[in-house]
Amino acid sequence: MLLLVASLVGHGALLVWCYNRLHALDWSRSRVKLIERTILLVSLLLALVHLALAADRELWLDLGLLAHPTWGLDDILLTIYPLTGLVALLVAIPQWLLPKLNVGPPAILVAHTQRRLDLRQELQPLPLGTSRGRFAAAIPFTEILQLQIERKTIRVPHLPAELAGLTIAHLSDLHLIGDLTETFFSRIVDETLALDADLIVITGDILEQERCFDWLPGTLGRLRAREGVYYVLGNHDKRLADPGDLRRRLDALGLTPVAGQTLHRTIRGCSISISGNELPWFGPAPDCSKLASSERPFRLLLTHTPDLYPWAREHQFDLMLAGHNHGGQIRFPYFGALVTPSLFGSRYAGGLYDEKPTVLHVSRGISGQHPLRWNCPPELPLLTLLPRE
Ligand SMILES: [Fe+2]
CATH class of the missing domain: 3.60.21.10 (Metallo-dependent phosphatases)
Structure with missing residues (x-):
């Protein structure tokens, strides 16, 4: 459960990373909005499918939505999705959190x-x-x-x-x-x-x-x-x-x-x-x-x-x-x-x-x-x- 939450937080950090960089560029507003909404939609879908799979994969098999007994798309999603989130979180911590620990105004x-x-x-x-x-x-x-x-x-x-x-x-x-x-x-x-x-x-x-x-x-x-x-x-x-x-x-x-x-x-x-x-x-x-x-x-x-x-x-x-x-x-x-x-x-x-x-x-x-x-x-x-x- 802790890993799941950590991976979701990591994906959130990844989204913020994309948003910040996307809005720093000289791209047209419509282009930025299109990319932003696509990323958001794909992220949301991946998170929902991942959560549903993680919650009850047997149900998906019973319903015939997954037809294989061994390694398949669901296994890839169940592995890659949390792994990506955890890696993103591990990168985000030193990038975002640790610089904040260096508190205090500069000497100037x-x-x-x-x-x-x-x-x-x-x-x-x-x-x-x-x-x-x-x-x-x-x-x-x-x-x-x-x-x-x-x-x-x-x-x-x-x-x-x-x-x-x-x-x-x-x-x-x-x-x-x-x-x-x-x-x-x-x-x-x-x-x-x-x-x-x-x-x-x-x-x-x-x-x-x-x-x-x-x-x-x-x-x-x-x-x-x-x-x-x-x-x-x-x-x-x-x-x-x-x-x-x-x-x-x-x-x-x-x-x-x-x-x-x-x-x-x-x-x-x-x-x-x-x-x-x-x-x-x-x-x-x-x-x-x-x-x-x-x-x-x-x-x-x-x-x-x-x-x-x-x-x-x-x-x-x-x-x-x-x-x-x-x-x-x-x-x-x-x-x-x-x-x-x-x-x-x-x-x-x-x-x-x-x-x-x-x-x-x-x-x-x-x-x-x-x-x-x-x-x-x-x-x-x-x-x-x-x-x-
Ligand atoms: Fe402004």
Whole structure:
């Protein structure tokens, strides 16, 4: 019985593995859905047949559904299915569980404060625009109408001493789709402006329904920061009939696009480069050859997916900001995220990572296509940068 349960858990882990990788790719939505549903259906059928065989194989023989007395398809299924599940579980434990045992923030995080706002109390009527949104908000303990303002002071490499204390408000994954209304996002913008950051960045998944275009002037169009507001798009923005339309509207509102390019800025007399990479959904990657040859500025990279972390490290970026994984949206006590659309599974679900030479910050984001959050509140991070000692 224990082996049976272990094998079923292993097959569950295999399904999550497939889901995470499938949704990390630049494949069409219909193709991903077709593959996802096929895998789910086949898995369900195999599990049911296996359970029925394991429960009472004699009955199957009596009914004439199995005609052989010796080794056959049922024996193969009864052997291969649990074996596959057990192997998957044995692989999943070191891949998923053991990294979670390495708890604790990286040493680069020198200060961290959190302030939770319950917008359910503050915004009346509730900022819910669809029946789907109202249903989601009624789910017990859901956090979709909360906001956690996270102030993180971090040490980053190659930051000139003059830039010590530079602040970046990191917005991500707003998902303007209509479930939450303009009022909600306007409040997010108010809170962002109140942080008085030097830079504001948005790392994709901004808007995927044309009907929300009218919200932009009253929300993201109000974002202003001393050193500029920069953005890249994400995979959900690609669902628009014309993502270029979104770019043009954001640009007209004063936001600066960095996709596929590197901008050079001077802040407090110091050089800083800001690059954007929207792969695998939009290309190309920015040309980094000039970065290598010029006098080294502090290098900031905006991407949507944290899957570009190896690329960022290869190109010697100092700080990479990303979103996409939403912190997993449902986080289990102690073990954290499970479902994250990433080639790395839940490894970069959300938070800070220090794999040299690049520091990575992944925001849990503001919302999501599926409005459900447990133990994973929407996040508005303010990063304060200090030079690495
Ligand atoms: Fe997203």
